[in-house]
Amino acid sequence: MMLLALDTTAATATAALFRDETLVAEREADADKKHAETVLPLIDTLLEENGVTIAQIDRFAVDIGPGSFTGVRIGVSLVNALAFALGKPIVSVDSLLTLALSAGETQKPVCAMIDARNGNAYAALYHSGRTIIEPCAVEIESFCAKLPEDTILIGDVRTELKTFPRAAFVGLAAMRQGAQTGAEAEPLYLRPSQAERTKKQSAKEA
Structure with missing residues (x-):
């Protein structure tokens, strides 16, 4: 195939x-x-x-x-x-799912974020192959403040992410x-x- x-x-x-x-x-x-x-x-x-x-x-x-x-x-x-x-x-x-997959195998929650400008982003949260939060438009700071402490952030929102x-x-x-x-x-x-x-x-x- x-x-x-x-x-x-x-x-x-x-x-x-x-x-x-x-x-x-x-x-x-x-x-x-x-x-x-x-x-x-x-x-x-x-x-x-x-x-x-x-x-x-x-x-x-x-x-x-x-x-x-x-x-x-x-x-x-x-x-x-x-x-x-x-x-x-x-x-x-x-x-967002493609970004989450690029994090590789992990037991930690993975939050994928894509910059939507003006302090906003598109985001979704995944854990152990399950979608915890469906893709949505969010305000970055308030959304990140609610994430579990061990969450892996991946995407292009912050300089250290840039995926x-x-x-x-x-x-x-x-x-x-x-x-x-x-x-x-x-x-x-x-x-x-x-x-x-x-x-x-x-x-x-x-």
Whole structure:
């Protein structure tokens, strides 16, 4: 079984190829270019380097967010289009779970956090393979104050964390029992974009 995983939620897009639940290769795009310019060439290069054609992919996995609004839209739209054209299923994986998996095996609680600016973050809490707090938008300081003392923090909120979602962990999450599989992926935003919030505020003030 060949699985192609894609992550475009962070500043650098990544793609990973799996064969029978084993990571074959992972590639990252040029961080200086926009996702819209790099994602298709990234996938083409990854497949070509490993002697695989897009028609040989049995399943797709995509990070549906939260993260960069534009990045999420690009990744989800592309995977939906590829899966539809090839008649293949999609596994939707949220970026907080991919971060939690990058912490490795641990008996401690793991809190994954992604910066949402202005003192806010997207967060979720996991422990021993279970989701304790579902992905949500939070105020960083008040949320962290309520976490168990031994919690492992992972993500990009603080300088010492600086971990970002990657396609390799999207693929690993996709192969976990209970991963959501369907014909189409839906973005997970958790809150309106800045443009939507500004528009709503302007409407209130009008």
